[in-house]
Amino acid sequence: MTPRAATPNTTSLVILGLVGRRSESGYDIAARAARSVANFWPISRSQVYSELARLEQQGLIRGTHVEQDRRPDKRTFAITAAGDAALAAWVGSPGSPGANGERVRSEALARFFFAGWMTPEQRVQALTEYRDHARAHGEALQATFDRLADRPESHYGRATALFGLMQARTRVTWAEHMLAVEAGGAELGARESAEPLGRRPHY
Amino acid sequence: MTPRAATPNTTSLVILGLVGRRSESGYDIAARAARSVANFWPISRSQVYSELARLEQQGLIRGTHVEQDRRPDKRTFAITAAGDAALAAWVGSPGSPGANGERVRSEALARFFFAGWMTPEQRVQALTEYRDHARAHGEALQATFDRLADRPESHYGRATALFGLMQARTRVTWAEHMLAVEAGGAELGARESAEPLGRRPHY
DNA sequence: GCATCCATGTAATCTGTTACATGATTCC
């Protein structure tokens, strides 16, 4: 009897994948998750610890106590053969229902949906802040993307960074378009106004 | 002493906003949420009921029993003056920390991050499914966007639909670019390849 | 006769965040 997968949870599998890429401590995995998958699958530090414990108990990873001096001791985790199989099964699994949908939570958009309650100045402020935030985020991802250029082993990580980068650019474009609409210089969604949409970005 | 807001919750405020737009039953609000805000702030039906109860108890909305024959009775909710003030305060509030960040959860992207565990065929399949899903989603939003063209009162709802539409197009573009990369016809992020990025969409 | 829509809610469970607790070391 195989050790019962108990409805595999995506967060758990992502952590399994990170361990599969490199054997590290919970602390390091959490830090790496924040630098990489956080853009499409955020994981809090405390959850890393609990999921690591669960994965170990399922036999998908194995922890080793590592003594250090001048630093606190730590436990590093390595993927097992069973873990590797479970990971490959998940990664290569055919489209399970809902697997292609993104679940987005954007407070800024939610608020903007009700922008009829805002004053015109508040709208401009909200859009400007949103655009600046998206721009900063895009620039951070651009840096990541560039940094990974000469690391072929991070090819797919780089591909997901490109994804985030493109999305961030789209957000900037949308916010700028909305600012133009607010200013009376464009019509919603119209493509004939000055560079409203489809602006050619360079990555 | 005002009835203590107890750290306003975004889901709650979104529901308050929906009630503010139109007085409806919990059932109808859930349905409307699924058609409108679900793209950037999904809310499950059962949560609508519990949040409505909470909002009523806070005095931000007021419920009225409505008898119907040939249909089960229902309770419709209307926003109160206090609710309107709370809504305006939230909607027009200056950028609270983290208010501009989106929290995205995409299982497809998470999986693709580990695409090194896939076979080339699996990669193509995953990307194709993802692209088709994004395309269908974009088309649905395009329909919404078009439908709202002559409803000035839904201007900002239409603006958020445009947002979703642009994002969906970007996802399609990314997936197609990745397919080209997989096929060996393009380099990751290169803009000189045949229409990889920055393709001019028409809304 | 069966599925679907209308309509409301509860219960169980899971997921996820934040705060708390501890303690050495290193850098400024």
Place this chain on the structure above:
DNA sequence: GGAATCATGTAACAGATTACATGGATGC
């Protein structure tokens, strides 16, 4: 001396999903 980094974990709670339960009306 004080802040930050390394390192692990627990506990409390908030947020959210799914399944369960009920029942009439309508449409095929």
